[in-house]
Amino acid sequence: MTSLSSRPGTTFEVHPGRGAFNAAFFAVMGPYIEWNVRAHKQRLFADLPRTVVELGSGVGANMRHLAPGSTLVAVEPNAPMHRRLRAAAAADHGVDLDLRETVAEHTGLPDRSVGCVISSLVLCTVADPAAVLAEVRRILRPGGTYRFVEHVAAPAGTPTRALQRALRRPWAWTFEGCSCERDLAVPLRAAGFARVDIEPYRLHSPFVPFNTQIAGTAYA
Numbered sequence: 720m721t722s723l724s725s726r727p728g729t730t731f732e733v734h735p736g737r738g739a740f741n742a743a744f745f746a747v748m749g750p751y752i753e754w755n756v757r758a759h760k761q762r763l764f765a766d767l768p769r770t771v772v773e774l775g776s777g778v779g780a781n782m783r784h785l786a787p788g789s790t791l792v793a794v795e796p797n798a799p800m801h802r803r804l805r806a807a808a809a810a811d812h813g814v815d816l817d818l819r820e821t822v823a824e825h826t827g828l829p830d831r832s833v834g835c836v837i838s839s840l841v842l843c844t845v846a847d848p849a850a851v852l853a854e855v856r857r858i859l860r861p862g863g864t865y866r867f868v869e870h871v872a873a874p875a876g877t878p879t880r881a882l883q884r885a886l887r888r889p890w891a892w893t894f895e896g897c898s899c900e901r902d903l904a905v906p907l908r909a910a911g912f913a914r915v916d917i918e919p920y921r922l923h924s925p926f927v928p929f930n931t932q933i934a935g936t937a938y939a
């Protein structure tokens with residue numbers, strides 16, 4: 720196992736076996752996940768600028784939302800994802816890929832240098848969501864946007880919430896630290912953005928712990 724470390728509390732453990740499994744899983748399941756969330760992504764990612772920073776790009780699920788010829792600065796610490804991510808950029812979508820093998824808590828990008836940051840299904844997995852959101856605020860220039868599609872904890876007392884709790888350990892083990900128990904609207908609203916628009920919604924997939932989601936935009 721390789722540890723990719725930047726600051727204390729912001730490490731990403733690259734596990735060769737589970738990393739490869741997750742790369743294959745998201746390559747195979749990507750079209751199904753996209754089908755489930757496409758309406759939200761189409762709305763949020765409709766007018767992306769020509770240069771976008773993406774946190775946790777995985778194997779390139781969001782490439783299709785970039786115009787050909789765009790530049791994607793992909794912050795993806797998980798090396799087993801990189802081969803498919805590079806292939807998706809070059810062959811499938813004509814996107815110029817600037818791959819950063821680091822964590823979203825510490826992108827290394829300059830202050831106020833970025834117009835748009837996106838993520839999908841990433842704040843569930845990062846070690847420290849509040850640190851990631853502080854980093855997004857730091858790198859966004861005034862007027863810039865952070866656009867997100869994320870899965871979150873179900874309301875307390877619901878059967879979905881009980882299932883999220885029951886499955887938390889095997890789910891986190893399988894999906895490299897992913898938690899279905901995060902109320903991500905709270906750190907998003909606490910991060911100091913000028914404005915945060917959040918839409919909660921529910922999928923009806925067999926992956927029940929993943930069905931409670933939010934999509935929205937935070938404005939720097």
Ligand SMILES: C[S@@+](CC[C@H](N)C(=O)[O-])C[C@H]1O[C@@H](n2cnc3c(N)ncnc32)[C@H](O)[C@@H]1O
Nearest residue numbers: 775776777780797822823839840841844845846
């Ligand atoms: C569930 S996958 C989602 C991938 C992709 N965004 C998608 O929608 O298919 C979570 C991704 O976040 C990445 N990740 C985990 N911790 C991270 C961190 N601290 N910083 C940046 N990316 C991280 C993982 O390597 C993985 O690619």
